[in-house]
Amino acid sequence: MATIKDIAQLAGVSLATVSRVLNNTGKVSPALRAQVLAAVETLNYQPNAPARSLRRRETRLIGVLIPQLNHPFFGTLAYSIERFLFAEGFRILVCSAEEDAEREAEYTQLLVRQRVDGAIVAPTGLDLKWSAHFAHANIPIVLIDRNLPEVVASRVMVDNWQGGYQGALHLIELGHRHIGIISASRHSQAMQDRLQGALQALHDHDVAYEVYQPSAETLQQYDLGFHAALSLLAHQPTLSALFALTDVTAIGAMHAAVSQGLSIPEQLSILGFDGIELGAYLIPALTTIAQPIEQLGCKAAEILLKSIGRTQTTQEHLILPTQLLKRASTSAPMRKE
Amino acid sequence: MATIKDIAQLAGVSLATVSRVLNNTGKVSPALRAQVLAAVETLNYQPNAPARSLRRRETRLIGVLIPQLNHPFFGTLAYSIERFLFAEGFRILVCSAEEDAEREAEYTQLLVRQRVDGAIVAPTGLDLKWSAHFAHANIPIVLIDRNLPEVVASRVMVDNWQGGYQGALHLIELGHRHIGIISASRHSQAMQDRLQGALQALHDHDVAYEVYQPSAETLQQYDLGFHAALSLLAHQPTLSALFALTDVTAIGAMHAAVSQGLSIPEQLSILGFDGIELGAYLIPALTTIAQPIEQLGCKAAEILLKSIGRTQTTQEHLILPTQLLKRASTSAPMRKE
DNA sequence: AGCCTATCTGAAAACGTTTACAAAAGCTCT
DNA sequence: AGAGCTTTTGTAAACGTTTTCAGATAGGCT
CATH class of the missing domain: 1.10.260.40 (lambda repressor-like DNA-binding domains)
Structure with missing residues (x-):
């Protein structure tokens, strides 16, 4: 060379x-x-980029640390970040923590050693070791998707509470009077916010509901949705709609409903949350509360770039609204006689 | 620091x-x-990794150049590569060429400048500029998924011809006697191989068929499947099964069939090709010819690692078999009276 | 011609490592 | 005590850039 x-x-x-x-x-x-x-x-x-980095003391590399690369939500997120940063002359180093705190911390060290100029991280939330590593190395980070109050950093989040409210309201307005809610995780703040939002809407309109909370964290989202739906439908035959707090969970629920011979949306409406692309491919296509995934990634990248180089920056907290994507899996409840 | x-x-x-x-x-x-x-x-x-790289003349970075990161097939592929290489102490730099030869070449230069120790590339196939860049920099590469005879490099591919044969045979054995085939691209070698394999099976068993080839390259796979199915069904009412040479195309076809009031698989069987995860989530779940995606990624990474450091290595050509994933979207044709 | 400025160029020192080589230190033996 | 080892340590030169600083060159004046 x-x-x-x-x-x-x-x-x-x-x-x-x-x-x-x-x-x-x-x-x-x-x-x-x-x-x-x-x-x-x-x-x-x-x-020679390494030589240049050494001398210039900047690498033009951004770490992207997400819990699962193969999950459609995070895949899309990584993709949107990549696109934005490429245009700005940065490359990304993607790390998939596999929802494992150890691996997350290990990856963080790797990024520090690589001397990335900054990082965008969707934390697993299980542990905060990783943040100390970044802090000590003085690497600016932007938190995305999952909020961690203890970490001081800019963050761009989605208004989960409002999304939960919006979703429940949609079902209520369709005429449902007994609604099942499937939460995807007991410990995730995002899930709790969605749940609280939904409950608020239900209370505001005085509508009956059942909540399914998973007991363990270990289950895959799909299986969780499947089992949750089965359990809810068995015990509460008057449910006419299910609000799953995650699209993949909603898909699991859809399969469960079909396996019980229910037709969607005629006999059971199903509403998801996330807005992943694959929802549109289902039959019936999944109605969902969509997160602005692309925007989430772009904004995070934008904020990060602004804070690189600055010694002291104010922290930005950006909260993006969700949007109801009305597709085919929800409708007015069938009249029972 | x-x-x-x-x-x-x-x-x-x-x-x-x-x-x-x-x-x-x-x-x-x-x-x-x-x-x-x-x-x-x-x-x-x-x-400090850059300093170390400079001195050691190795970066422990591997470039992964794929046509689309947000396509589920390539997403899974990238993921499996990442996992394998992480365990070996390598990091990956993912680049999504967006099916654009210019961008592909640009990314390649970036990887060269970054002095990656090697690269795994699923070429767009539109152009060969990129390969010259790697060759000139003496960076070992492994070709994956898409075969390019002109490029000298190890490669790991899937036996597309055999997959095509296997798929058609499956439909024939179910009893279908008039089968539609939807090709996803006229120029891709992989698609041609799949098509030829399928045609061979049809000839061997003397079964009637119709082939739909897209005229332009620009269409999205989903839309392509949708339009292809609509067109085939309109002109050939006796078709009882559709073999789409791509899962996403198959999904498009499924939607088209449903929009025509056909039920799957009772009135129309649909068979895909790829084995992407989302196929399992559909209702009915998509029967498909699965590529061993995980294995594809791991093997490519493994071969690449072997050739790093060696000055002259023999090229390995690995061809992996496909596998029929029998799910719910295919069945024996309905008897017509 | 001589001086001043403005413009352009090059030598050399950094950046943080690794490593060849030499120096030092500790042995064992006579 | 010193020769001849082996083992442990340190010095200094790389790796390929960027950048400071001083030097060179050229042009415009008196």
């Missing part, structure tokens, strides 16, 4: 001059500039 | 000694080792 030295030699100039034309910094005469450029061309020179 | 120098100072030893204990290389007395380790601990030292 050609280095700046080779170029200097071939062009008959000094290292400094080469560096200057490569970076468009300082003054260099048109003649020399042309020679250098020619040499760059013939040698097919590509600057 | 603490450097090796700070450690040396605090521990009262030389830089070389610190480096030696950090890397477990060379001999160092237990006493000094302990002092160094203590200093590392108190200073919370994290090695």
Whole structure:
């Protein structure tokens, strides 16, 4: 691989001059500039990023730490971040913590060692070790999706409470009077907020409900939705709608309903939460409370970029609204006679 | 951030000694080792990866260049690669080319500049510029999923022809005697292989068929499946099964069939190809010819790692078999009277 | 010609590691 | 005590950039 030295030699100039034309910094005469450029061309020179990072003390690398890369929500998130940052000349290092605090901390150290210029992290929330690593290395971070009050950092979140309210309201307005709610996790703040929002709407309109809370954290979301729906439907035959606090959970619930011979939405309405793309592919397509995933990623990246370089920045807290995506899995309840 | 120098100072030893204990290389007395380790601990030292890369002339970074990160197939692929390489102490730099040759080439240069130790690439196939960049920089690559005969490199592929044959055979054995095939792209070698395999099976068993080939490349796979199914069903009312050469295309076809009031699989069987996870979530769950996605990623990573460091390696060509995932979207044709 | 400025160029020092080499220190033996 | 080892340690030179600083060159004046 050609280095700046080779170029200097071939062009008959000094290292400094080469560096200057490569970076468009300082003054260099048109003649020399042309020679250098020619040499760059013939040698097919590509600057050595590690060397440059070492000297410049910046890597133009951003760490993206998410709980699961293969989950459609986080996949889309990573994708939107990648797109935004690419345009700004940054690359991303994706790390999938697998919902495991150990792995999360390990990955964080890796990012620190890599000297990323910043990081966007959707924490597992199980542990805060990782944040100390970033803090100690003085690496700016932006929290995304999952709120952790203890961590001081900018954050961009979704208004989960409002989403929960909105979702429940949708079902109420359709005419449902007995609604099942399937929560996806007992410990996640986001889930609690969604649940509280939904409950508020139900109270406000004086509608009956049942809540299913998972006992253990270990279950996969799909299975959880499946079992939750089965259990709710068995014990509460008058339920006419299910509000699953996660799309994947909602899909599990859909399968459970079908397995019981119920038709959706005629006999049972099902509402999800997240707005992942695959929901649109289902039959019937899933009505859902959509998070602005793309925007979440872009805003986080934008805020992060602003805080890189600054020594002291104020923390921004951005809360984005959810949106009801009315598709085919919800409708007015069937009249029972 | 603490450097090796700070450690040396605090521990009262030389830089070389610190480096030696950090890397477990060379001999160092237990006493000094302990002092160094203590200093590392108190200073919370994290090695500077760029500096290390510069000196060692290796980055432990692997580029992963895929056409679309948000496509479930490639998302899963990236994920499986990430997992495998993490265990081996490598990180990945994911790049999503967006099915755009320009972007692909641009990303390649980026990876070269980053001095990745190797790359796994699923080429868009539109152009070969990228491969020249890697070759010139002497960076080993492994081709995955899409075969490009012109590129000299190891590759791990799926036996698309056999998958096509297997899929058609499945439908034939169910009793279908008039089968529609929806190809997803006219130019992709993989699609052609799948198509040829399917046609062979149809000829071998003397079964009638219709093929739909997209005219332009621009359509999204889902829309393509939708329109293809609509067109086939309109012109060929005796079709009892559709074989879509891509899962997402199959999903489009499913929606089209439902929109025509057909029930799946009773009135129309639908078979996909890829084995993406979301197929299992559909109702009815999609029967498909599954690619061993996880294995594809792991094997590619494994082969790549073997060739890093070696100056001259033989090229490996690995061809993995597909597998029929019998789910709910195919069945024997309904008897018509 | 001589001086002053403005412009351009190059030598050399950094950035944080690893490593070849040499120096030092500890042995064992005569 | 010193020779001849082996083991442990330190010094200094790389790796490929960027950047400071001083030096060179050229032009415009008197």
